[in-house]
Every structure is written in structure tokens, then in C-alpha cells.
Amino acid sequence: MRLQLETLTTAALLLGEAGAIQLPLFQSRPKTQAHLTADRELVSSSAYQGQVKADNLLKRAKELYKIAELGEPEYNHPTRVIGSKGHIGTVDYIYSTIAQLGDYYTITNQSFPAVTGNVFESRLVLGHDVPVSATPMGLTPATENKKPVFAPIVAVSNYGCEESDFPSDVKGAIAFISRGTCPFGTKSELAGKAGAVAAVVYNNEKGSLSGTLGTPTPNHVATWGISDEDASPVLKHLKADEKVDGIAYMNAMVETIQTTNIIAQTTEGDPQNCVMLGGHSDSVTEGPGINDDGSGTLTLLELATLLTQYRVNNCVRFAWWAGEEEGLLGSDYYVSVLTREENLKIRLFMDYDMLASPNFAYQVYNATNAVNPVGSEQLRDLYTEFYADHGLNYTYIPFDGRSDYDAFIRHGIPGGGIATGAEGIKTPEEQKMFGGKAGEWYDPCYHQACDTVSNLNLTAWEWNTKLVAHSVATYARSFEGFPERKKDSVGALAVKEYKYHGPRLVL
Structure with a gap:
């Protein structure tokens, strides 16, 4: 497993204070038109999908689990929670993988303050x-x-x-x-x-x-x-x-640290019309997060690697967010500091969080234009048409603020995504549609130590990675028929308060 950067080594990352790590900005080599376009065809969905292999995804998952083990000395189990050596190693792995792809991408790291907490022990007695x-x-x-x-x-x-x-x-x-x-x-x-x-x-x-x-x-x-x-x-x-008397005991810690988003954008393609997609690089404290959201993280990393074989008409921007499990911290920060001009360049944002749940359902966020930025529904329909075209069932799930799309839609950027389920209960109808076991969680290891490599459904993961490839290829080629962003669509929108802001309830 290679975790080296041209300008940064894993050892340097791990020797420093976790909260003080700042990855260097990668300086891409001067690009030449010949280097970018020679022997490359315009990306097509069928060709791009055809290169997606479950074996390659599984290989990456095994590497990610080894990285999660870096957090074991401090937390007594593998974890990639922000501030841990497991998360620092994850950021290193993402950064170094993209850096090795040469000048196809420009890479930036975006550090920001993040609040994190840990409960070491608690007791509650009521009467x-x-x-x-x-x-x-x-x-x-x-x-x-x-x-x-x-x-x-x-x-x-x-x-x-x-x-x-x-x-x-x-x-x-x-x-x-x-x-x-x-x-x-x-x-x-x-x-x-x-x-x-x-x-x-x-x-x-x-x-x-x-x-x-x-x-x-x-x-x-x-x-x-x-x-x-x-x-x-x-x-x-x-x-x-x-x-009624009670006893309350909480040994907990809340602190502010520095953590990092990683953004990779194609140097080629119209920079005024970007298709953006993201997943989160962190796990919860309790486990290594190989499905949540190792599956999304690695899907993006694999597809970013495969995309280098093609030309694109529109720029493609990959993002790996930190602090999602703490309340969408990385994506919130990213969108909050976008200028009006930069906001308008993002034609849509696609969220990919938990793509390989073992008791999966093919879930599509029910993002309609009626209550979300216009274009969200067109993206939703692209997903459902893919499943239908391949004879796969799907179901709609609420677009309720549980993942990193939230800040984008609140600031006028069309959004959507797919998932395979977390702690929700699979219904008998869904068992008929997708197999698996009714009455059990879609991911029985959700936010637990058992979210390891063995917690992945490779069939679901491969199909969903093909769908992500399809979404990237479609919009990297053309936004024909997709609604234009309007200048008055920028800014914080008045939207209803959701019960969630991230994976945990807030209301």
C-alpha cells in the first residue's frame, strides 16, 4: 500500500498533532494540450462503466481498512474519525492517489475548523x-x-x-x-x-x-x-x-480541531460548467466506516482514476468531505465560502454516501424541483432511468438533510444522489424487490465496529459505481436539456427545517 505524496509522507502526517495537520497545495505540472487530448476519446457512459470492476473496489477497501487500523492505538479499535490517525491516513491516501495521476487534475486541500466530540463513559439512572x-x-x-x-x-x-x-x-x-x-x-x-x-x-x-x-x-x-x-x-x-431522583454521569470531550477537504478538478473541460460529486472521507468514532462512507470515498477515487483515460467537455470536480459524521461540517464550510461566481459554475452536485450496504436497497433521493433547486428532479430521473434500463428495482427515499447535499441545495445548487440504506428497516416489499432480509437494517453494522470489509455487498457496490460513472459521463459530455443556473438562484434559500443535519437527528 503506497501512502506517499511528492511533497508529503505518511510518516510526516502521523508524527504531527492530528488537529494541526495542513496538507500542502498540490502544484500541477504545466499542462500541454497534446498531453491532455492525445489518444483520448470523449468520455462515454458505456466505455466508462465497462471499466468498473468489483475486484478493484474491494482491493481499495482492503487498503482503507489498513488505514483505519492506524486509529487503533488511540481508540482501541480501527476508526477514521476526524482528528484520528486513521482519518489523516485517509486524506493522505486520497491526496496521493490523485497526485499520482499527473496534470489531469488540479488538487486543493481546504482546511477548516471542525468541532469533534467523544464520549468515553456515561451512566444514567432515572428513579x-x-x-x-x-x-x-x-x-x-x-x-x-x-x-x-x-x-x-x-x-x-x-x-x-x-x-x-x-x-x-x-x-x-x-x-x-x-x-x-x-x-x-x-x-x-x-x-x-x-x-x-x-x-x-x-x-x-x-x-x-x-x-x-x-x-x-x-x-x-x-x-x-x-x-x-x-x-x-x-x-x-x-x-x-x-x-423522582436521578444520577447522571458523563465523561466526554468536545474540542475544535483543523481538518481537511480534498477537491480535485479536471484541468480540461469548460470551467464555467462543472459537474460536481462528493462523498465523505471520515467515519464515526465507533468504527472504520468501510461502507459508511468508505464505499462512496473509494467509488469516487476509482472513477477519478479511470476518468483520466478520457476527454471531457465540461469540468468534473470530485470532493472528499471531512466532518460529515459531526454534522456535515466539510460540505457546509465549502459551500459557505463560495463566491457568487463560483457557486454559479456548479451546475449540479451529486452525493454518494453508503453505496454497498449488505442488506441493500437501491435508493434514490426523491429530489423534486417543486421544493429543491431546479434540476434536482432531472438528476433524480437520470438515476431511476438507469436502474429501469438495467432491469433493477429502485425506491425513493426522503431528501431530508442527512448527507452532504444539504448545503448545496440550501444555496441554490441542484442536487441529488443515491444510497443503499443505513439503520432503516427493510420491508417485506423491499425484500421481494432487492432480496436480503425483511425486518433488519439495510446495514446491520451502521456506525459500529463491524463496518469492515466484510460489511460490503459487492454486487450493489459495482452496480452503483457504474451508475455514478454514468452520471459523470452524461454531464461531462453535455448539459443539453439540463436546466441552466440562473443568477438569482445563488444564496441561502428559505427551506424547511429538516429533522436531520447529517446522519444524526437535530430536532
Whole structure:
């Protein structure tokens, strides 16, 4: 496995502080027209797809797992979470692979501050019960001095979205708050302002509850999510004016580090009309992320390599985002710093996250023009037509902010993508359509240590990589029939608030 750059070695990466790593900007060699165009045909979908092989994808997956093992000494298991040596090695691998392709691409690394967190240990006791569903919220701070706190449990009025919802006796208590209306981070912040020592957000729908507090504030307190079932006995006692005591303990860390997006753009092709696609380079803390999103990362890397054999009419821009698992940090940052002119150059953005789930369904984001930037629906239809043309079933899934397309559509750029499923449950109808097992997660190892090389469905991965190739080739050749970007389409759009901003719930 080669992890070397012309100007940077893996050893140099790993010897530095993870949060301080800054990859150098790759300076491409002077391009010549002869070098770029000689002996290259214009990219075609059929030829490009024909070079996609599952064996080559699997080989890359094995390399990526070895890189994830670099995180094992610090985390006690393989991981590629931002700030870890596993993620630094991933960025190195992506960068060096593209750099070795010569002057076909210009490569930039875009460093930015990212908030990351880790829960080392937590305990929650409500009355006499230990709620089995209790899950620390993402980016939760620790309890005071990282020690257990013993306090009464106090119910918060309404949804805990206003200061007036918090009674005076919540000071020094564990705030007990219903899910709903406002973000979890707002509830935790208001609990802290009211003097609570911890907060518990309970689901007002069926099922367990896990999410993230999002951007940290000084007033956030240690916060858990629990299910409606675990909340029920506590609420019963509190409504009867019976005292319920609790114990809350959180040993956690939240810090700001520097991490890096990698962007590779063809030096050839109309730079005013770019087709852009991306996947995220990081995993969760809990595992190596070989499907989530190693599958997307490696699909892009393989296709970027294969594309060098062809000419393109429109520029193609590949992106590997950092910090997706922490709340779409890399893609949010990238779009936020685009000028109006640079925004308009991106004709569409295609998101490729989790393409090889073992209990897969072929899923297409239901991105319609009615509620998204115009062009999103045309991209959606390109995906569905591909599946139909190859006799493959597909299903629509919500376009609800769960992955890196979010910032693009919020800023007027048409978007869409495909996936194969995460923690959702496969239905009996989907079992008939795609095989696999109804009643189980699409990816039983989602956000877990078992998301390894053995967690990949190679058939789904190969077909989806062919579809990604088809999407790239189609728009690299021509945007004929695809809606033009309008100057007034740039800027933050007024869109509804989604329950997700990234893979975790925020509302």
C-alpha cells in the first residue's frame, strides 16, 4: 500500500498533532494540450462503466481498512474519525492517489475548523431504573468535573424551547424535556441557562432517540436521549407530583480541531460548467466506516482514476468531505465560502454516501424541483432511468438533510444522489424487490465496529459505481436539456427545517 505524496509522507502526517495537520497545495505540472487530448476519446457512459470492476473496489477497501487500523492505538479499535490517525491516513491516501495521476487534475486541500466530540463513559439512572435506551447526544459536554451528579428530575413545560418553559426548581436538577419544535442543542442550552446539571430529552414518538446537540455553546449540559417507553414511568410519577431522583454521569470531550477537504478538478473541460460529486472521507468514532462512507470515498477515487483515460467537455470536480459524521461540517464550510461566481459554475452536485450496504436497497433521493433547486428532479430521473434500463428495482427515499447535499441545495445548487440504506428497516416489499432480509437494517453494522470489509455487498457496490460513472459521463459530455443556473438562484434559500443535519437527528 503506497501512502506517499511528492511533497508529503505518511510518516510526516502521523508524527504531527492530528488537529494541526495542513496538507500542502498540490502544484500541477504545466499542462500541454497534446498531453491532455492525445489518444483520448470523449468520455462515454458505456466505455466508462465497462471499466468498473468489483475486484478493484474491494482491493481499495482492503487498503482503507489498513488505514483505519492506524486509529487503533488511540481508540482501541480501527476508526477514521476526524482528528484520528486513521482519518489523516485517509486524506493522505486520497491526496496521493490523485497526485499520482499527473496534470489531469488540479488538487486543493481546504482546511477548516471542525468541532469533534467523544464520549468515553456515561451512566444514567432515572428513579430506580437504568433506561436501556439512554444514548448520549453527539457533542455533549461532560457532567461537572466529569463526575456523577445526584439530583432530582424536574419536568420542563411544553418542549423546552423557551426560557419560560423551565421552572425555577430546575436549578441543580436534571431537566426532563420532550422532543419537539426546536433543536436538541437549544433544549440543552436553555437547560444550562436555567441551572440544570444535566438534561434528558425523551421521545414523544415511538422508539429510541439519539441525536446531536450541534454547534457547542457554553451553556450546553450533559444530555441524553431516551425512548418514549423509558420516559413513561418517570412522567407518570412526575405528573402525580411524586419526587423522582436521578444520577447522571458523563465523561466526554468536545474540542475544535483543523481538518481537511480534498477537491480535485479536471484541468480540461469548460470551467464555467462543472459537474460536481462528493462523498465523505471520515467515519464515526465507533468504527472504520468501510461502507459508511468508505464505499462512496473509494467509488469516487476509482472513477477519478479511470476518468483520466478520457476527454471531457465540461469540468468534473470530485470532493472528499471531512466532518460529515459531526454534522456535515466539510460540505457546509465549502459551500459557505463560495463566491457568487463560483457557486454559479456548479451546475449540479451529486452525493454518494453508503453505496454497498449488505442488506441493500437501491435508493434514490426523491429530489423534486417543486421544493429543491431546479434540476434536482432531472438528476433524480437520470438515476431511476438507469436502474429501469438495467432491469433493477429502485425506491425513493426522503431528501431530508442527512448527507452532504444539504448545503448545496440550501444555496441554490441542484442536487441529488443515491444510497443503499443505513439503520432503516427493510420491508417485506423491499425484500421481494432487492432480496436480503425483511425486518433488519439495510446495514446491520451502521456506525459500529463491524463496518469492515466484510460489511460490503459487492454486487450493489459495482452496480452503483457504474451508475455514478454514468452520471459523470452524461454531464461531462453535455448539459443539453439540463436546466441552466440562473443568477438569482445563488444564496441561502428559505427551506424547511429538516429533522436531520447529517446522519444524526437535530430536532
